[in-house]
Structures are given as C-alpha cells and as structure tokens.
Amino acid sequence: MNNNENLFGEYAGFLSRASAFITDLVIEAVILLVVNWFVATMMLQFTGMEIDACASLQPFTFGAFTCHIVRLSMLIFTLFFAPLYYFFFWILSGQTPGKYLFGLRIVRLNGHRMNLLNSLIRYAGYFLGVLTLGLGFLNVLISDRRQGWHDKLAGTCVVYAWEARQNETFLQQMRKRFQKKTAADSTPELPANVS
Numbered sequence: 547m548n549n550n551e552n553l554f555g556e557y558a559g560f561l562s563r564a565s566a567f568i569t570d571l572v573i574e575a576v577i578l579l580v581v582n583w584f585v586a587t588m589m590l591q592f593t594g595m596e597i598d599a600c601a602s603l604q605p606f607t608f609g610a611f612t613c614h615i616v617r618l619s620m621l622i623f624t625l626f627f628a629p630l631y632y633f634f635f636w637i638l639s640g641q642t643p644g645k646y647l648f649g650l651r652i653v654r655l656n657g658h659r660m661n662l663l664n665s666l667i668r669y670a671g672y673f674l675g676v677l678t679l680g681l682g683f684l685n686v687l688i689s690d691r692r693q694g695w696h697d698k699l700a701g702t703c704v705v706y707a708w709e710a711r712q713n714e715t716f717l718q719q720m721r722k723r724f725q726k727k728t729a730a731d732s733t734p735e736l737p738a739n740v741s
Contacts, residue, residue, distance in 0.1 A: 553706040553708075554706055554707070554708065555705050555706065556705060556706050557691050557692035557703060557704070557705055558650045558692060558704040558705055558706055559686070559692060560683075560684075560686045560687050560692070562648050562649075562650060562706075563648075563650065563686060563692075563704055564683075565644075565648055566642070566644040566645045566647065566648040566650050567644060568644070569643070569644030569647055569648070570631075570632075570642045570643065570644035570645070571644075573643055573644065574627065574628055574631055577627070577631075578624055578627060581620075581623065582620060582624070585597070585616065585620055589613070589616055593609065593612060593613075595609055595612075595613050597613065597616060597617050597620070599613075600613040600614050600617050629669055632665065632668075632669055633662065633665045633666075633669070636652055636660045636664075636665045636668070637659070637660050637661060637662065637665055639651075640652045640653060640659070640660055641707065645704070645707075646707075649706055649707050649708035650704050650705070650706060650707060651704070651705055651706075651707035652668075652702050652703075652704055653702065653703060653704075653705055654700075654701055654702050655701045655702065655703060656701065660702070664700045664701065664702065665700075667696075667699050667700040668696050668697070668699065668700035668702060669696075670696075670699070671694070671695050671696025671697070671698075671699040671700060672696050674695050674696065674699070675694060675695055675696060678695075681695075682694050682695030682696060683695075685698075691703045692704065
C-alpha cells in the first residue's frame with residue numbers, strides 16, 4: 547500500500563469488524579438495561595407492584611393482569627430489540643453506531659442500498675456463524691472481500707467509510723526493525739581465527 551493511500555472503500559478487516567460488533571452489543575445491553583429498569587421503576591411507582599412478583603399476585607385481578615401485560619411486553623421488546631436495532635441502522639445508513647464509531651459501512655455488492663430482505667438474510671447469517679462455532683465469522687480472515695458467511699448470504703461486504711490512514715508511525719517503526727533484523731541476518735560472519 548502506498549504511504550499516501552487511505553483506507554476509504556477498502557474491505558474492513560476482522561479486528562475492526564469485531565470491535566464494532568462488540569461495541570454494538572454493549573450499546574444494546576445498556577439500552578435494554580435502562581429501558582427494563584425504567585419500566586420496572588414506573589410500574590413500582592404507579593402501581594406499587596414489582597414486575598418480578600407477578601406470579602405471586604392473585605389471578606384474575608386487574609393488578610395481576612396489568613403486571614403480566616407489562617412483563618410480557620418487556621419480554622417481547624427484549625427479544626425483538628436486537629434485530630430491530632440492526633435492521634433500522636442497516637437500512638437507514640448501512641452503519642450501526644458501533645460500525646460508525648469504527649468507520650465501517652455495510653454495502654451491497656450490487657451497489658443498491660440495504661433493504662429489509664437483505665437485512666433479514668444478513669441477520670439470519672449471524673445465527674449460522676454462531677451455530678458453526680464462529681466459522682462463519684472467521685471466514686472474514688480468508689475471504690478476498692473479507693466476507694463472513696452472513697455477508698455472502700446477503701450479498702454484502704463491509705468497507706471503511708472514513709478516509710482513515712494506516713498508522714504510519716507504527717508502520718515506519720516496524721519497517722526499521724525489520725530492516726535492522728534483515729541487515730543483521732545478511733551480514734556474513736568472519737571465522738574466529740581470521741585476524
């Protein structure tokens with residue numbers, strides 16, 4: 547790679563993608579914790595009931611009915627939050643907040659925007675990656691386009707979206723070390739008895 551060449555449009559590597567994915571998981575977990583805490587607090591504040599105590603309430607009372615409805619609603623929200631989080635951001639901009647922070651974007655190979663069908667297929671591909679003990683995700687390391695199985699199924703790839711550059715200072719230090727090592731390895735040694 548030329549020293550002046552930036553990474554914009556290049557296929558994103560495994561570590562940057564994994565970092566973005568972990569960031570998204572943390573964001574999702576925080577949102578779910580805050581929403582669940584807020585609903586539980588409001589339920590306790592306005593009805594005096596704890597969501598976890600729904601089973602101990604007398605059946606067929608308004609309080610028990612309300613408690614079970616709120617608890618079921620929170621369960622449904624928790625189950626569907628993750629896919630809706632990904633679908634919303636993928637369709638909106640091709641970037642989840644985690645991908646945005648790491649300068650990554652999902653693009654379709656045919657150049658069209660992400661749509662609901664591609665998002666569904668890509669998300670289902672995540673389960674395939676998990677069911678194969680991560681092999682679907684590790685495919686990013688060997689694929690020419692750095693595609694996981696979920697990318698191949700959906701016809702997508704992940705590219706760098708910013709005009710980021712390689713860390714030139716780090717690369718120069720590594721080049722110097724490599725050059726010193728190869729220079730030391732290529733210097734012929736004189737026999738000990740030569741004066």
